[in-house]
Amino acid sequence: MYGSGSTPAPRPRSAADIRAQKGGSPIVSLTAYTTPMARLLDPVCDFVLVGDSVGMVLHGLPSTLGVTMEMMILHGQAVARGLTSALMVVDMPFASYEESPEQAYRNAARLMAETGAGAVKLEGGRHMAATIQFLTTRGIPVMAHVGLTPQGVNGFGGYKVQGRGAQAGVIMADAQAVAEAGAFAVVLEKVPAGLADDITAALDIPTIGIGASVGCDGQVLVVDDMLGLFTEFQPKFVRRFGNLGEEAAQAVAAYAEAVRSRAFPGPEHVFADTVPGASA
Numbered sequence: 001m002y003g004s005g006s007t008p009a010p011r012p013r014s015a016a017d018i019r020a021q022k023g024g025s026p027i028v029s030l031t032a033y034t035t036p037m038a039r040l041l042d043p044v045c046d047f048v049l050v051g052d053s054v055g056m057v058l059h060g061l062p063s064t065l066g067v068t069m070e071m072m073i074l075h076g077q078a079v080a081r082g083l084t085s086a087l088m089v090v091d092m093p094f095a096s097y098e099e100s101p102e103q104a105y106r107n108a109a110r111l112m113a114e115t116g117a118g119a120v121k122l123e124g125g126r127h128m129a130a131t132i133q134f135l136t137t138r139g140i141p142v143m144a145h146v147g148l149t150p151q152g153v154n155g156f157g158g159y160k161v162q163g164r165g166a167q168a169g170v171i172m173a174d175a176q177a178v179a180e181a182g183a184f185a186v187v188l189e190k191v192p193a194g195l196a197d198d199i200t201a202a203l204d205i206p207t208i209g210i211g212a213s214v215g216c217d218g219q220v221l222v223v224d225d226m227l228g229l230f231t232e233f234q235p236k237f238v239r240r241f242g243n244l245g246e247e248a249a250q251a252v253a254a255y256a257e258a259v260r261s262r263a264f265p266g267p268e269h270v271f272a273d274t275v276p277g278a279s280a
């Protein structure tokens with residue numbers, strides 16, 4: 001029962017908690033797509049993003065456009081099993097929300113109900129403001145995403161920096177529109193650092209940078225990028241904090257060598273015909 005008992009149960013962070021971190025200690029976030037990775041990130045992240053980058057990182061798709069609701073639900077459920085304290089945010093996949101606020105509501109509600117996510121993220125600025133307002137006024141916390149929005153890669157003609165020169169005002173207007181519409185935070189992807197700082201100063205919700213500025217209220221990266229596990233693209237904004245891809249390649253090569261030379265399995269890895277000491 002709510003409010004009873006002397007020891008409060010551990011409570012996962014909410015969108016409101018993340019919103020309250022505006023201007024405070026930097027918000028830490030990474031993506032996760034599986035239970036073991038979620039377990040690893042839970043103690044250090046304020047929120048964990050089940051990003052639609054899963055399509056490229058785990059499924060080998062050429063872009064995020066082929067990611068489906070079913071994929072997001074499956075990976076959201078896996079991540080939820082590994083989280084106890086971080087907020088889980090699930091990305092709305094391409095074509096699941098752009099058509100109308102009603103379509104967005106149906107799919108966002110399904111994502112939250114079937115995964116247990118505390119919030120959804122969707123891409124787009126001024127043109128998504130009405131949808132963000134529709135969702136947030138109906139109990140669905142929304143993280144917005146402006147600047148380079150990867151689902152729009154075909155319109156941008158590549159994964160290019162957004163908001164240089166005269167375009168800066170457009171990205172600023174996008175960020176202001178999503179904040180006014182009720183988003184609890186906004187991801188700024190691949191925008192010039194000065195513009196990211198101006199947006200961070202102008203908004204009363206946290207900005208989460210990815211290829212933006214150290215002055216943002218928080219940072220997010222694709223976990224496989226920063227661990228050196230996904231190396232097909234090397235965006236300038238990724239810092240490699242590990243080289244797990246190289247370590248994995250060495251480990252599988254050592255395994256293959258051990259199998260071919262019959263050094264594996266060793267006596268300690270196999271089972272005796274009888275259990276020592278057991279009567280026959």
Ligand code: KIV
Nearest residue numbers: 031051052053221222
């Ligand atoms: O899909 C994703 O991983 C994202 C990024 C912001 C990390 O949207």
